[in-house]
Amino acid sequence: MKKLILGLYFVFLLLLTFFSYFFIDPNLSYFKSLYSEFIFLHRAITSVIYVLLVIFYFCFYLLFLKMYKEKKLTKKNVKWIICLTAFILFFSYPAMLSFDIFNYVLTSKVTFLYHENPYIIMPIEFIKDPLLSFTHGANKVALYGPSWIALTVVPYFLGFGNFVSTLFNFKLLSLFFYLAVSWIINKISKDFISVLLFSLNPLVVIETLVGGHNDIAMMFFALFGLLLFLKKKVFLAFVLLVISIFIKYSTLFLLPVFAYITFLKYKKIETNWNIVYLSCTILMFIPFILSPLREEIYPWYAIWFLSFAVLVPKNKFVLYISLAFSFSLLFRYVPFMLFGTYFGVTPLIKTTVTFSPVVLTGAYLLIKEKLWLKKFSR
Amino acid sequence: MRHKLFLLFFFVILAFPFQSYASSSYVLPYPGSMPGSFSYKPHLLFEKVLEYWYFGNFSQFEYNLKESGKYLVEAKTLFDYQQYLLGYSALKKSDNYFERTKPSLIKAKSEGKDISRNLLILSNAAEKHIEVIEKLKKENPEEFNWQPEKTKASLLNLKSQFDASVEVRKKYL
Numbered sequence: 001m002k003k004l005i006l007g008l009y010f011v012f013l014l015l016l017t018f019f020s021y022f023f024i025d026p027n028l029s030y031f032k033s034l035y036s037e038f039i040f041l042h043r044a045i046t047s048v049i050y051v052l053l054v055i056f057y058f059c060f061y062l063l064f065l066k067m068y069k070e071k072k073l074t075k076k077n078v079k080w081i082i083c084l085t086a087f088i089l090f091f092s093y094p095a096m097l098s099f100d101i102f103n104y105v106l107t108s109k110v111t112f113l114y115h116e117n118p119y120i121i122m123p124i125e126f127i128k129d130p131l132l133s134f135t136h137g138a139n140k141v142a143l144y145g146p147s148w149i150a151l152t153v154v155p156y157f158l159g160f161g162n163f164v165s166t167l168f169n170f171k172l173l174s175l176f177f178y179l180a181v182s183w184i185i186n187k188i189s190k191d192f193i194s195v196l197l198f199s200l201n202p203l204v205v206i207e208t209l210v211g212g213h214n215d216i217a218m219m220f221f222a223l224f225g226l227l228l229f230l231k232k233k234v235f236l237a238f239v240l241l242v243i244s245i246f247i248k249y250s251t252l253f254l255l256p257v258f259a260y261i262t263f264l265k266y267k268k269i270e271t272n273w274n275i276v277y278l279s280c281t282i283l284m285f286i287p288f289i290l291s292p293l294r295e296e297i298y299p300w301y302a303i304w305f306l307s308f309a310v311l312v313p314k315n316k317f318v319l320y321i322s323l324a325f326s327f328s329l330l331f332r333y334v335p336f337m338l339f340g341t342y343f344g345v346t347p348l349i350k351t352t353v354t355f356s357p358v359v360l361t362g363a364y365l366l367i368k369e370k371l372w373l374k375k376f377s378r
Numbered sequence: 379m380r381h382k383l384f385l386l387f388f389f390v391i392l393a394f395p396f397q398s399y400a401s402s403s404y405v406l407p408y409p410g411s412m413p414g415s416f417s418y419k420p421h422l423l424f425e426k427v428l429e430y431w432y433f434g435n436f437s438q439f440e441y442n443l444k445e446s447g448k449y450l451v452e453a454k455t456l457f458d459y460q461q462y463l464l465g466y467s468a469l470k471k472s473d474n475y476f477e478r479t480k481p482s483l484i485k486a487k488s489e490g491k492d493i494s495r496n497l498l499i500l501s502n503a504a505e506k507h508i509e510v511i512e513k514l515k516k517e518n519p520e521e522f523n524w525q526p527e528k529t530k531a532s533l534l535n536l537k538s539q540f541d542a543s544v545e546v547r548k549k550y551l
Contacts, residue, residue, distance in 0.1 A: 114434065115433070116436050117434055120434075120437045120440060121434060125436060125495065125496075127494070
């Protein structure tokens with residue numbers, strides 16, 4: 001049975017990788033031979049396939065969690081699944097659900113090839129650059145922090161000027177941080193289930209290994225900072241937090257927690273790490289929920305709080321709500337896939353699909369735990 | 379009769395000489411801190427630091443053009459308040475920055491960058507700058523003897539400075 005499930009999962013990953021190539025941008029000349037109009041001609045079929053893939057992925061995820069709890073999967077098995085997932089999805093097309101990776105490549109090109117300050121000069125100013133035809137947001141200066149731009153020096157130069165190899169080098173960078181975060185969670189958490197909860201979470205996997213989002217890099221430095229705190233290396237922990245902040249700025253919200261741990265260390269008071277992780281989860285949930293003030297809630301933003309939520313797996317409320325968000329956020333892509341527009345009913349459907357499963361999960365938890373009864377009986 | 383009225387209408391219009399300036403759509407930057415303000419000196423220091431932040435040829439072009447525009451607006455304001463000496467030196471600063479714009483573009487071109495868009499910006503900026511300077515030339519005296527309280531008086535040849543400033547920009551039209 002275990003072999004059958006793992007075999008099916010392997011086939012599923014191959015299908016997901018194959019499906020991702022249906023999303024090739026028509027202006028992406030580098031993948032011209034692989035381009036098909038399928039997603040534009042068959043919007044409904046594309047949406048149904050995508051929904052089914054997400055549902056299947058969650059089924060596999062829950063199945064792996066169940067099998068691990070029932071000791072049908074060993075730690076070694078889980079590690080093997082994580083590596084297999086990373087290896088196969090590395091070959092997927094990165095701009096399946098968002099075009100951010102093109103932006104990363106172009107920003108590094110502005111910095112390292114054109115030797116211009118990306119915070120002043122917009123990519124669109126390099127009129128004849130071939131990447132402009134398919135990069136979204138080229139009329140904006142760099143959105144990410146200097147730490148991220150510094151990190152991109154590696155994938156950019158290892159691409160040797162070839163766009164496709166540079167693109168996949170950026171995916172490789174995400175893959176590296178994905179494995180590194182899995183390793184850190186394993187180090188920090190006393191329970192290996194945390195690794196499984198994070199590293200095989202469909203949202204984390206799709207947004208990191210397919211989409212190549214840099215949120216995983218930001219979370220790597222923040223978690224590494226916490227790990228150094230555990231090892232009593234306070235100064236280095238702060239250095240890593242600063243690096244993390246200057247990737248995408250959201251981890252600035254973790255500063256109070258880091259300051260609090262330092263205070264406790266200074267006062268020689270024992271740190272309750274579960275409270276620390278829970279505080280980090282709540283604090284990282286704040287920029288996530290406030291993101292509509294800037295633009296909108298993007299699914300990959302959930303990685304911010306998921307990285308800490310998995311460290312408190314015994315807190316059912318946090319765990320279930322996190323899982324509900326992981327599930328619902330991936331459906332935010334469906335209205336656009338179906339209607340091909342960001343306007344009309346799309347924003348309403350996006351909001352509904354994002355919050356309905358979370359509200360339902362919250363209500364279920366309240367009823368199941370009879371929290372309301374406990375409250376009234378006090 | 380109709381022809382006569384038409385001719386009369388033309389005669390009336392031509393009888394009133396009026397001068398028109400070419401008006402450029404280019405918008406000059408906000409001047410920021412002005413001389414005399416307590417924040418002016420830190421502002422000058424910040425400007426120097428900012429020069430390093432604007433690394434890269436396109437960035438340098440942007441920086442120099444922005445600074446040139448800022449000092450031109452500063453000069454205009456100072457001339458409006460009859461602060462001729464300060465206005466005169468602000469205009470000179472603006473000229474210096476303006477002269478530094480093209481070399482960055484030449485360097486950018488040698489690196490294979492397409493500079494056509496920047497050249498257009500530069501030409502529009504030059505047009506706007508000339509428009510402002512010509513107006514200043516009209517509204518201010520040709521010479522001014524600046525007599526400070528404790529130091530020696532200095533004769534400011536404003537007309538030749540305005541002409542020189544126009545010449546600096548005319549090359550880029």
